[in-house]
Amino acid sequence: MATLTATTAQPNRWFQVGRGLLVLAALTAAAAGAGAIGEVAGAGPEALIAHTWRMYGLFLCAGLFAVLAWRPDTHATVWMLLIANKAALTVTALAYLATAAVPGAAETAAWDGGLTAVLVLAFVTTRRRVSA
Template identity: 50%
Template sequence: MSTLTSTGTSSRWRTIGQALTGLAAISALVAAGSAISDVTSADHTTLVVQTWRMYGLFLCGGLFVLLAVRPRVHGAVWALVILNKAALTVTTAAYLAHGGIAEAAKTVGWDGALTVVLVTAYLMSRADPTGRAKTAG
């Protein structure tokens, strides 16, 4: 009976973690879609930066989809996306402290929240109340 309860709890946590990662994927893909207009309206001084940003958002969206579908298989991908979002948050927080840097406050807010969501999703999707080793899947 205890094993069934533990397994059920583990499955519920994993499902919630996958849902959080799915929401992260949707938000990244929506942001990528909205970035298309930024690329098409960019002038020559920002065209490459806006294109880079758009492709990065599509990449993150795709990685988040992989993590939502198979959260226990892609440990290195978890590490990369969490570290990327945390680094962006810390860097833009430093820019925000400097003052006068465009988009810094918005980036700290969005990427900071996304970092918290990703860490939470990672922990939930890997949860195993029995303490047994995790298996792929």
């Protein structure tokens, strides 16, 4: 008589790499948000809202990256919104860098450009959850 055995599909290595990239993105965004608390505390009235908005955005991204790390093979709309947002920030920073001396443009282009690449790589690597 044949024996039936149940097997649980294991996530493949690339899926785990993508998930790891998302965990790293979440931790980095959370650390940046925590670092921005001091900027908010030290901001004058003319920049207080902008610094607060940025801090909340960093914490929001950290949370969304964590959601995607938890279930990277779902939430396609969240993926697209995050990738589009980071790509738009990168393109905008590059445009500011090319046309005027805007403080922070180079750093924004580098960080958000790198994050865009990480998100695209994580998206691609998490499309196929299990090994064939």
